[in-house]
Amino acid sequence: MAVVTQSPTEGAVVKTSARTSAFVRISRYIVMRLLTLFVTVVIGVYLTIMIANMGGYVDQIMRSEVRDRITQQIGLNPAMQRMDPAVRRKLIEDTIALEEDRLGLNVPLVVRNARYLTNALTLNLGRSINITSDAGSKQVRLILLERLPPTLLLMGSSQLFLFFSSIFLALGISRNYGSFWDKLVVAFSPTSAVPPWFYGIFLILIFAAVFKVLPFGGMVDSPPPTNTFAYTLSLLKHLILPAFSLIISSFFLSIYNYRTFFLIYSSEDYVEMAKAKGLPARDVEQRYILRPTLPNIITNFALLIITLWTGATITETVFLWPGLGRTLFRAIGLYDIPIIVGSTIIYAYLLAMTVFLLDFFYALVDPRVKVGAK
Amino acid sequence: MNALKSSLQNLAKYPSAIMGLLVVLLLVATAIYAMIKIPYSEAIRLWRGGEDVWYQNPKFAPPAWINAFSSKKYAESFSVRSTDGGIQKMVAPNSEEVSTITMEYTFDYSYDYLPQEMLLYITSKYQQKQPFISVELLTPDGRKVRITNISLGDRITYRFSQDQKLMTRLRTEDVFSALFSVPDATEILKGKYQLLITGTTFEPDSDIDVEFVLHGQVYGLAGTDQSRRDLVVPLLWGAPVALAFGLIASLGTLVMTMIIAALGTWYGGWVDELIQRITEINLVLPFLSILIMIGTFYSRSLWVILGATILLSIFTGAIKGYRSIFMQVKESMYIEAARAYGASSPRIVFLYLIPRMIPLLIPGLVSSVPSFVFLEASLAVLGLGDPILPTWGKIIQDAQANGALYRGYYYWILEPAVLLMITGLGFAMLGFALDRVFNPKLREA
Numbered sequence: 094m095a096v097v098t099q100s101p102t103e104g105a106v107v108k109t110s111a112r113t114s115a116f117v118r119i120s121r122y123i124v125m126r127l128l129t130l131f132v133t134v135v136i137g138v139y140l141t142i143m144i145a146n147m148g149g150y151v152d153q154i155m156r157s158e159v160r161d162r163i164t165q166q167i168g169l170n171p172a173m174q175r176m177d178p179a180v181r182r183k184l185i186e187d188t189i190a191l192e193e194d195r196l197g198l199n200v201p202l203v204v205r206n207a208r209y210l211t212n213a214l215t216l217n218l219g220r221s222i223n224i225t226s227d228a229g230s231k232q233v234r235l236i237l238l239e240r241l242p243p244t245l246l247l248m249g250s251s252q253l254f255l256f257f258s259s260i261f262l263a264l265g266i267s268r269n270y271g272s273f274w275d276k277l278v279v280a281f282s283p284t285s286a287v288p289p290w291f292y293g294i295f296l297i298l299i300f301a302a303v304f305k306v307l308p309f310g311g312m313v314d315s316p317p318p319t320n321t322f323a324y325t326l327s328l329l330k331h332l333i334l335p336a337f338s339l340i341i342s343s344f345f346l347s348i349y350n351y352r353t354f355f356l357i358y359s360s361e362d363y364v365e366m367a368k369a370k371g372l373p374a375r376d377v378e379q380r381y382i383l384r385p386t387l388p389n390i391i392t393n394f395a396l397l398i399i400t401l402w403t404g405a406t407i408t409e410t411v412f413l414w415p416g417l418g419r420t421l422f423r424a425i426g427l428y429d430i431p432i433i434v435g436s437t438i439i440y441a442y443l444l445a446m447t448v449f450l451l452d453f454f455y456a457l458v459d460p461r462v463k464v465g466a467k
Numbered sequence: 468m469n470a471l472k473s474s475l476q477n478l479a480k481y482p483s484a485i486m487g488l489l490v491v492l493l494l495v496a497t498a499i500y501a502m503i504k505i506p507y508s509e510a511i512r513l514w515r516g517g518e519d520v521w522y523q524n525p526k527f528a529p530p531a532w533i534n535a536f537s538s539k540k541y542a543e544s545f546s547v548r549s550t551d552g553g554i555q556k557m558v559a560p561n562s563e564e565v566s567t568i569t570m571e572y573t574f575d576y577s578y579d580y581l582p583q584e585m586l587l588y589i590t591s592k593y594q595q596k597q598p599f600i601s602v603e604l605l606t607p608d609g610r611k612v613r614i615t616n617i618s619l620g621d622r623i624t625y626r627f628s629q630d631q632k633l634m635t636r637l638r639t640e641d642v643f644s645a646l647f648s649v650p651d652a653t654e655i656l657k658g659k660y661q662l663l664i665t666g667t668t669f670e671p672d673s674d675i676d677v678e679f680v681l682h683g684q685v686y687g688l689a690g691t692d693q694s695r696r697d698l699v700v701p702l703l704w705g706a707p708v709a710l711a712f713g714l715i716a717s718l719g720t721l722v723m724t725m726i727i728a729a730l731g732t733w734y735g736g737w738v739d740e741l742i743q744r745i746t747e748i749n750l751v752l753p754f755l756s757i758l759i760m761i762g763t764f765y766s767r768s769l770w771v772i773l774g775a776t777i778l779l780s781i782f783t784g785a786i787k788g789y790r791s792i793f794m795q796v797k798e799s800m801y802i803e804a805a806r807a808y809g810a811s812s813p814r815i816v817f818l819y820l821i822p823r824m825i826p827l828l829i830p831g832l833v834s835s836v837p838s839f840v841f842l843e844a845s846l847a848v849l850g851l852g853d854p855i856l857p858t859w860g861k862i863i864q865d866a867q868a869n870g871a872l873y874r875g876y877y878y879w880i881l882e883p884a885v886l887l888m889i890t891g892l893g894f895a896m897l898g899f900a901l902d903r904v905f906n907p908k909l910r911e912a
């Protein structure tokens with residue numbers, strides 16, 4: 094009897110306890126996840142700092158470089174050539190000490206690394222050592238911000254085009270499995286073993302050197318056109334080759350991967366079932382094939398967005414594209430640790446954030462996934 | 468064994484696999500040939516050699532076979548010497564002390580361009596009295612042009628284009644157009660030219676040797692670079708270097724990844740947890756930047772870079788893939804049987820778990836080779852190539868640094884690029900086909 098006349102309050106209690114348990118579960122998960130991600134970022138960035146210092150080896154290089162530069166500077170200064178040698182030597186030593194102080198070379202390595210790390214983690218990117226932005230600033234933040242638009246333009250246009258076109262084409266091909274286009278994509282997919290800069294060299298050879306229709310490299314004509322329309326036109330002209338080489342180097346493999354992926358999902362039993370029910374092909378595709386593949390597609394898209402940040406170091410170098418990748422390469426060559434660390438920490442944060450958010454996206458998109466469930 | 472045989476038969480159905488296999492075999496053959504033909508120390512000596520090794524070659528000369536594609540023929544470079552019989556040398560003693568040495572060399576000049584330079588490297592042996600030579604050139608139309616008379620030191624270099632006296636005698640600024648055409652005509656006279664060198668020595672054991680060098684526009688099979696080096700050497704030697712780098716990196720990475728994944732799945736608990744955390748940290752590390760930093764700060768040696776590449780490539784997404792497969796294998800009956808008879812954990816991991824994965828490993832092994840081969844080339848293009856070894860990437864970097872594309876030296880970039888491309892595509896095609904054979908799910912799709 095008691096079972097039948099169960100009081101409504103009891104049911105409410107059960108419900109709220111289930112809700113609180115979900116709340117506890119999710120918040121515990123969030124805390125743990127954030128903590129592990131933070132530790133991961135700290136360790137990753139610290140390792141990068143260590144490598145960028147080479148365990149103090151870079152200090153020696155920088156020290157001797159500073160000594161060399163200042164001795165020469167003062168030695169060649171005609172105003173100081175008349176000085177008493179002892180005074181001049183003292184001046185040189187003092188200037189060197191000052192410069193070493195400025196570069197932070199007198200602080201012990203451990204302290205300096207710790208300082209780099211805390212500054213990096215608080216996104217206090219500081220000042221670069223050698224590199225200046227085109228506007229003349231030495232702020233790492235400003236240097237990176239100045240280089241971001243060219244990279245976003247190049248990487249953004251090529252990667253977004255690649256992403257959407259390959260999904261669109263792959264869907265079409267997976268519908269006609271075994272057709273001529275399908276075989277073509279399969280046959281051409283090994284071409285993606287070749288990196289983009291390599292296609293870049295061929296493209297430069299054909300379109301810039303032989304046919305002379307497109308520029309060898311750079312981002313705009315020199316001097317840059319003053320009117321906006323001409324500027325945009327020149328920008329587009331310079332964009333074609335690097336963007337095309339980035340696209341072509343992943344094009345076929347990307348289509349192939351998505352096609353295989355869609356084919357695997359479209360051979361599931363529930364898809365056959367849906368077809369047997371006589372649902373229109375469009376519905377089958379959208380509800381039964383695309384829906385379950387959505388988490389993967391979203392993951393790919395999110396990872397794509399963060400790779401935009403790293404730029405394409407070698408392609409940018411080959412095409413003399415003034416982007417982040419090339420700046421990073423230059424920074425390494427000039428031992429500019431703040432820039433290396435700054436670029437790494439931003440990437441690390443972006444990655445950690447994406448990984449964290451993706452879990453929730455999965456739960457939103459896919460009802461089978463529960464956040465923090467074992 | 469049967470499974471392997473049927474796999475191979477399956478493989479033969481894919482034309483791309485056969486092509487890929489052929490390319491790979493061809494590469495291996497080239498690599499072996501290169502190592503036998505030019506031993507390592509000799510290759511390094513040639514690659515690092517400067518003017519003293521390569522003085523016979525012109526700079527920036529395209530390969531000789533471009534003549535086949537051009538209606539106007541470029542002059543081919545050559546060099547001959549009397550020490551190895553390339554130039555005929557006859558010694559006729561006139562008296563006890565004085566003897567006459569005559570040297571002749573006949574060459575066919577049927578090109579449409581003048582040579583860039585002609586040189587004589589003359590070495591002589593004597594105690595006190597310097598020997599003396601006179602040089603003449605016999606043209607196809609029967610002219611006999613006196614080039615020069617010189618008394619010799621130990622070692623003398625004579626450049627045809629720099630001789631003021633010869634210019635005055637020929638009444639021209641351009642020596643070669645006067646030598647290689649009929650007087651008062653601009654066309655090049657094709658035919659057999661003969662270089663006549665008559666030397667006189669004044670001591671019994673005095674001797675003269677001559678090396679005649681002609682710098683044309685083209686050279687050899689592969690052409691030359693900015694320091695006159697014959698590109699055949701680095702092109703040939705690039706094959707073993709690329710293969711070694713690609714295969715070792717790919718094998719090292721895969722084997723290490725697999726062992727670590729197997730250990731993680733088998734022991735579970737904190738080992739597994741640690742591996743997953745390391746994988747996440749490795750995801751944060753900027754791969755290319757770290758390699759560039761190691762190259763810039765520490766060592767550009769190919770082997771250091773190779774080690775770093777393997778280390779950074781172990782803890783990647785692949786480890787998760789292997790882990791999930793090992794999870795399934797771990798539950799299978801034969802592992803349970805092994806456990807029942809009391810096999811130790813290392814025994815199970817190394818003799819039962821890992822061998823099970825080898826068929827899966829093969830496609831991955833082959834298809835990851837190109838990425839490592841191109842990684843080496845990429846680093847070389849950034850100027851971080853190995854400072855000692857000749858590689859394809861280094862050739863591209865030299866060409867880029869010397870503006871090969873702007874200046875039209877296409878052969879310089881195309882030769883290594885095509886080789887890299889063929890290597891990459893060969894391995895990729897083979898790997899793709901292997902993947903489809905070993906992973907039936909993909910083949911169905």
